[in-house]
Amino acid sequence: MHHTRKAAPAVRAARLASCALLATVAVLTGCERGSSGDADESTTGPSGCPAVHTRAREAVARAERTDIPWGGPTSGPRAVSGKTLVFVAQTMTNPGVAGAADGVRDAARAIGWNVRVIDGGGTPAGIQAAMSEAVALRPSGIVIGGFDPDSTAQQTARANAQRIPLIGWHAVPDPGPSRRPDLFTNVTTRVQDVARISAQWIISDSDGRAGVVLITDASIPFARNKSDLIREALADCEGVRLLSVQNIPIPDASTRTPREISSLLSRFQDRWTHSVAINDLYFADAAPAFRAAGEKGSGPPFNIGAGDGDPSAFQRVNSEQYQAATVPEPLSLQGWQIVDELLDSAGNARPGRKALAWLQSHDVEVLLDSFMSPGTEFGTYRDARGTIVEADLSFWATGTTPNTLWLRLAGHGDWLNAAGRVKVDRTLRVEGRLDVFAVGDVNDVSELKVTPAALAQADTAAHNIRSYLQSSGKHRREPRLYRPTRRNPLIVPFGSADGLTVLPVPGGESAVLGSRTTTLAKAKSLMTPYMRRQLGYTAA
Incomplete structure (x- = not known):
């Protein structure tokens, strides 16, 4: 049992909240709420883990830094007013979802967009009905707010067929474009980073000796994946005992959490030193049960929220009221990013994102903004930092150099x-x-x-x-002036049966056509029959 708490004031924990976000390159998205069910207890003993503990302390120190410079974009696409956006929320009782939705409203208001938020109520039927309503409105874009797109597969397919851009917020585990499901992009932190730093905070705070309760919502794939990753990271330390995994659906958290907390306190007593939840909101619902049992607000157990960082979480951390730390996300800014992504979805950024998603779905590692030069051995390359990168195959697509x-x-x-x-x-x-x-x-x-x-x-x-x-004959022709083409289509095959075509349209934007057009125009034959006819080649 961890009896004493080293100097870990709420100020320090709050700083972890604001800085772990930067350290994990938060992109956007909130968490979830859920139902209860015990998991098997770990049998690891309280022997500590010196090496793991040292690494955890170093990671937490990095996450607490406040002097990390901004390395993201400083400009974006030009705003186009008059569009309509629908935000489909898993449930607006989830503070992460609600925070992102508020950010979307603020950003849309600034550029003259209309926003409609449809609350799925946290149930499969409610979310499916909300998505059906969103697609029927034929908006300029739909935000999938905190739920698995596969749970609304029919509605998602209809949106794709109607070319309505879909932007995910915590919709799939990884940030960026997604091919299956077909999302223009997904706004989220890297769930691996959030899970890891949450577990490392517990290991660091407890000196590698802790009894932990993990709270999740297994009905949400994103949340279930996060809790599984937390569990794996805690297992790195032999001195950390996982006492129980509680499955509490977010819509039921306000009623289920107090009851489960009371039961856990009775069952584990002083062995319970730390808690980690996939969403801060669980600790708001847990506070009455802790208080009724006579537990101090400053702990133990010491509680960390692995996601969101909504205002109430910061208040609990700073006032030492049953939450010691949080790994937050910039929910409002994520809402602004979602609107920015939707501006990109209609413009020239969309082809690059679709190509990136296709390459990644085919297990191709893509290194962007990287300068590469040949390495010392065949098949190796060196980046600007001197790191050696191995490649199975290389294509030098660095522009055209005239052979003159x-x-x-x-x-x-x-x-x-x-x-x-x-x-x-x-x-x-x-x-x-x-x-x-x-x-x-x-x-x-x-x-x-x-x-x-x-x-x-x-x-x-x-x-x-x-x-x-023929300038001197009777069939003399006048020279023709060449007019440079400003609107050339760009056809990019992804193999023989997929690809995209970028077709410039008036106004400076581009229409992005999908695999059917691309396959017919180029991908299936790479235009070989056309070029043969141009060259007069008629052999079979």
């Missing part, structure tokens, strides 16, 4: 601009040369260097070459 060095070596350096591209006039002639033309990636025409542009340039150049060759 031979022109410079042949004494025609004056044909080239500073970037090494051939300077051409509006007829695609090399400047100063009547009988030399340049098309495709090699010239300095200001447009995307993509296949449709190269084909259009080839048509213009062919016409102008014929015009030049």
